[in-house]
Amino acid sequence: METILTITNLTKKFGYLTAVKDLSFTIHKGNVYGILGPNGSGKSTTLGIVLNVVNKTSGDFSWFEGQTTTHDALKKVGAIIENPNFYPYMTAYENLKLVCKIKGVDYSKIDEKLEIVGLLDRKNSKFNNFSLGMKQRLAIASALLNDPEILILDEPTNGLDPQGIHQIRSLIKQIASEGTTILLASHLLDEVEKVCSHVVVLRKGEKLYSGRVDEMISSHGFFELKSIQHDTLLSYLQNNPDFLSVKVEGELITAFLNQPMDASTFNTLMFEKDITLSHLVKRKESLEEQFLKLTDNN
Amino acid sequence: MLRLVNLELQKLLLNRTSKILIFISFILPFTVLILSSIKINFFGFFTLELGELGIFNFPIIWHITTFFASYFKLFFAIVVVSMIGNEYSNKTIKQNLIDGLSKKEFILSKFYTIVLFSLFATVLIGVASFLIGLYYSSYTEASIIFRETEFLLAYFVKLVGFFSLCLFFGMLVKRSAFALAFLFLLYIFEWIVFGVATKTFNLETAWKIKNFLPLESMYNLINQPFQRVVMTKYPENIDIAYDYGVYWYELLIVLGWTAIFIFLSYRLLKQRDL
Numbered sequence: 001m002e003t004i005l006t007i008t009n010l011t012k013k014f015g016y017l018t019a020v021k022d023l024s025f026t027i028h029k030g031n032v033y034g035i036l037g038p039n040g041s042g043k044s045t046t047l048g049i050v051l052n053v054v055n056k057t058s059g060d061f062s063w064f065e066g067q068t069t070t071h072d073a074l075k076k077v078g079a080i081i082e083n084p085n086f087y088p089y090m091t092a093y094e095n096l097k098l099v100c101k102i103k104g105v106d107y108s109k110i111d112e113k114l115e116i117v118g119l120l121d122r123k124n125s126k127f128n129n130f131s132l133g134m135k136q137r138l139a140i141a142s143a144l145l146n147d148p149e150i151l152i153l154d155e156p157t158n159g160l161d162p163q164g165i166h167q168i169r170s171l172i173k174q175i176a177s178e179g180t181t182i183l184l185a186s187h188l189l190d191e192v193e194k195v196c197s198h199v200v201v202l203r204k205g206e207k208l209y210s211g212r213v214d215e216m217i218s219s220h221g222f223f224e225l226k227s228i229q230h231d232t233l234l235s236y237l238q239n240n241p242d243f244l245s246v247k248v249e250g251e252l253i254t255a256f257l258n259q260p261m262d263a264s265t266f267n268t269l270m271f272e273k274d275i276t277l278s279h280l281v282k283r284k285e286s287l288e289e290q291f292l293k294l295t296d297n298n
Numbered sequence: 299m300l301r302l303v304n305l306e307l308q309k310l311l312l313n314r315t316s317k318i319l320i321f322i323s324f325i326l327p328f329t330v331l332i333l334s335s336i337k338i339n340f341f342g343f344f345t346l347e348l349g350e351l352g353i354f355n356f357p358i359i360w361h362i363t364t365f366f367a368s369y370f371k372l373f374f375a376i377v378v379v380s381m382i383g384n385e386y387s388n389k390t391i392k393q394n395l396i397d398g399l400s401k402k403e404f405i406l407s408k409f410y411t412i413v414l415f416s417l418f419a420t421v422l423i424g425v426a427s428f429l430i431g432l433y434y435s436s437y438t439e440a441s442i443i444f445r446e447t448e449f450l451l452a453y454f455v456k457l458v459g460f461f462s463l464c465l466f467f468g469m470l471v472k473r474s475a476f477a478l479a480f481l482f483l484l485y486i487f488e489w490i491v492f493g494v495a496t497k498t499f500n501l502e503t504a505w506k507i508k509n510f511l512p513l514e515s516m517y518n519l520i521n522q523p524f525q526r527v528v529m530t531k532y533p534e535n536i537d538i539a540y541d542y543g544v545y546w547y548e549l550l551i552v553l554g555w556t557a558i559f560i561f562l563s564y565r566l567l568k569q570r571d572l
Contacts, residue, residue, distance in 0.1 A: 014571075051396045053572040074398040085393040087384075089313050101305050102397045142397075 002029040003065050004150050004181055005050060010059035012045050012205075019045040021205040022059070027150065027183060032176045034192035034213070035185040036291065037202035043185040044082065046202075047154050051079055064149070075103050078143030079152035084135040088128035092119060092138055095127055096145060103146045113141040117171060133164035140171060150181040157191060169195060189288040201294060208294050216290055220257040223266060226279030227253075233275050252279075302407035303414055305399075309381065310411070316377045323373035324419065328426055331363060335430045353527055354434035357446035361523045361542065363427040364453040367419075368520060371457055374415060375464045379477040381408065382468030392572045405564045408465055416457035424450050452519040452544040459516050459552040459559075466559040469566050481513075488513055515551040519544060 005027040012020040020042040027033055035043045048054030050061050052070050063073030086095045096110045114120040117137040122130070130138065136156060143151055153172070157165040172195055176182050186192050192199055192213070199216060201209040209216055227233045230251065237246045237255050247254040263282040270277055310316045335354060353362050385391040394404060424447075432438065463484075467477040488511045495504035508514045521542040 048571070052400075053392050053395050055569065055571055071398065071400040074396065077398075079396045081392065081396060083389070085389040087309065087312070087388060087390055094308070094312055098305065098308055099397050101301060101308070102394060102399045104301075 003027070004029055005061065005063055005183075006065070007046070007050065007061045008059060010046065010049060010061060011057045012042070012049060012054065013057045019205050020049070023202075023205070023207055025200050025207065025210050027181065029149070029181050030179060031198050032182045032196045033184065034196035034199040035183065035202060036187070036189065036192050036199055038187055040204075041187075041202040042205035043187075043202060044154055045205075047079070047081060047152060047183075047185055051077075051081070051152070053081075075146060076149045077152060078146060078148035078150070079154075080136075080139040080143050080156065081152075081154045082158070084139035086127045086135070086138065086142075089126065091124050091126055092130070093123040095138070096142055099142050099145055105146045109145050109147075113144045116144065117141040118167075133160050133167065136160065136164070136168060137171070140168070144175070148180065150183060151175060152183045152185075154185045155187070156184070157186075157188065189291050190286070193286065193288075201291065216294075220260050221282055221284040222254055222256040223263070224279065224281040224283065225253045225255060225277055226251050227275055227277050229275050232273075233270075233277075236273060236275070299406075299410060302403055303410045306381070306407045306411040310377065313384075316380060319373050319377045320415075323370055323377075324422060326373070327367040327370040327419075328422060330366070331423075331426050331430065335434065352530060353523075354430055356431050356435045356437055356443045358523070358526065358530065359427050359431045359435070360446045360449040361520070361526065363423055363430075364449045365520045365523050367423045368453060368456055371419075371460055374419075374457075375461065375481070376474070376478070378408075378412065378461045378464040379468040380474040381411075382465065383472065383474035383477065386472040395572065401567045402564060405465075405469075405560065405567060409462070409560055412461040412465065413458055416454050416461065419457060420450055420454040423453065448544045449520060452549065455549050455552050455556075456516050456519045459512075459556045462556045462559040463512055463516075466563045466566075469563040485513055509548075510551060512555045515548065515555065519548050519552060 003026055007026070008024050010020055010023045011018065023042070023046060035046065037043050045054055049056045050063075050070075052074060063070060064076070068076075087098070090098070092114065093110060096113070097107060099105075100107055100110065111120060111123070114123050117140050119134060119137055119141060122134065127135070127138070140153075140156070143153075156172070157168050160168065169191070172182065172184070176195070182195075184192065184196060196213055198211065199209070199213050200207060201216075225233065230253075234246065234248065234253060237243050237253065242258050242261060244256040244258045246256070263280060266282075267277070267280060310320065353359065385394070391404065395401065399407075428443075431443065435443075437443075464477065464481070467480045468474070471477050471480060488508060491511060492504050492508045495507045499507075509518055521540070523542065525540055526542050
């Protein structure tokens with residue numbers, strides 16, 4: 001598989017604070033990657049380093065298997081960091097024209113990309129008249145101008161209202177479905193879960209996990225159960241080796257599975273044991289629970 | 299190179315404030331020059347015609363126009379510091395770099411623009427002086443006309459040097475207003491150095507030291523022309539004779555400072571985490 005970005009033993013120190021500690025991971029073409037971590041875990045710093053705006057302390061990174069300099073590589077990358085930064089006195093079109101000049105892209109791309117993010121009818125409005133959602137969409141259009149090999153987004157939905165968040169997310173999914181590699185940094189877990197196929201989890205600058213999202217959620221899931229025969233059900237579950245553990249919260253019993261089992265099999269089993277259930281839901285642990293577990297253990 | 303200049307010109311010319319300031323810095327010295335060259339009649343009481351004083355004669359006109367025009371450089375100095383200040387306050391410097399502009403290119407695009415502007419201002423003053431001179435000057439032989447055109451070169455180097463200093467201050471403090479304040483501080487600092495040098499050595503050595511400092515070395519390129527005007531009126535008065543020429547070492551000092559300021563701006567940007 002083609003490698004887009006390789007990071008090896010990257011470290012960044014701000015005085016006494018180590019923002020990124022010995023970080024290594026690789027980005028392959030065609031996947032959607034998430035960098036997940038609480039605020040201050042080194043996500044933005046890592047992206048800043050590979051985008052040439054933050055100087056690394058030690059370690060290394062290389063774009064496109066080291067065949068080009070970072071400066072040239074960035075022309076094949078589309079990136080937005082934190083807030084959309086544009087010239088407030090220029091219109092959307094003029095701002096994108098400037099980016100075209102930097103990247104060496106033809107001006108004809110401008111209308112095409114404005115169309116994708118739905119800003120074509122506002123192309124002659126000044127940037128400082130835009131709402132935050134529009135600014136963010138303009139930033140995405142700007143990042144797409146050079147038809148990048150990889151799109152890097154840092155907290156793209158930060159500060160947006162629910163509609164804005166939805167718009168940006170569907171935009172990202174649409175771009176991903178067209179085969180563009182995406183690297184998305186976020187502290188919003190469900191964002192990463194909904195959009196990404198791979199994830200790197202960071203905490204205080206250290207890598208806790210890196211791999212596929214579905215492999216991270218490795219458990220077999222759990223049942224949420226309610227029954228009038230509460231005690232009978234509870235003692236059955238506690239003595240069944242198929243279940244790892246059982247949790248009771250009032251009437252609700254949560255039984256964690258030890259091995260795969262679907263809801264109908266379980267239901268049949270209950271019938272055989274003469275236990276009638278008034279509530280049966282099978283769920284998988286969300287990334288959030290997994291993430292909290294991961295960050296707590298360390 | 300053209301790409302970098304083009305980039306910076308778009309940033310400047312679409313901004314109304316800097317557009318006005320650039321316009322003023324080109325037009326104002328030009329207008330003042332033209333106005334001073336025409337005959338002004340004060341309601342029939344008397345007529346004021348500066349041309350009569352002989353200041354528009356070749357070759358002294360090169361000296362006079364470049365000296366006065368250089369005062370208008372402050373307008374473009376504001377543009378220079380704000381073109382750095384704005385990049386920081388809008389955080390567009392970060393976005394520019396992410397979009398694929400290297401830190402070197404960023405500084406160079408500013409520097410090329412400075413050079414282009416200085417060149418344009420020099421040509422403008424050159425042409426205006428030439429035309430006014432042709433009209434007023436009593437001497438019109440080519441050898442006299444083109445004598446002392448080195449003042450134009452000095453003017454150009456002076457502008458480039460001064461704007462590079464502004465660029466450096468802009469990069470250093472990131473805020474336009476503070477950068478301009480730093481210019482004033484530097485001016486005071488140079489006089490303090492002069493004062494200390496006078497105390498420790500003597501007046502002559504102190505001047506020699508001050509001539510190497512940035513602002514004084516730029517001022518030195520084009521000495522004040524008043525004494526010279528008086529000299530031409532009373533050539534027999536030798537007491538007021540002074541050396542007003544443009545010397546290669548004066549140019550070299552300013553070019554040296556220019557190189558230092560541009561290099562330091564680059565170093566500063568390279569080491570900074572944005």
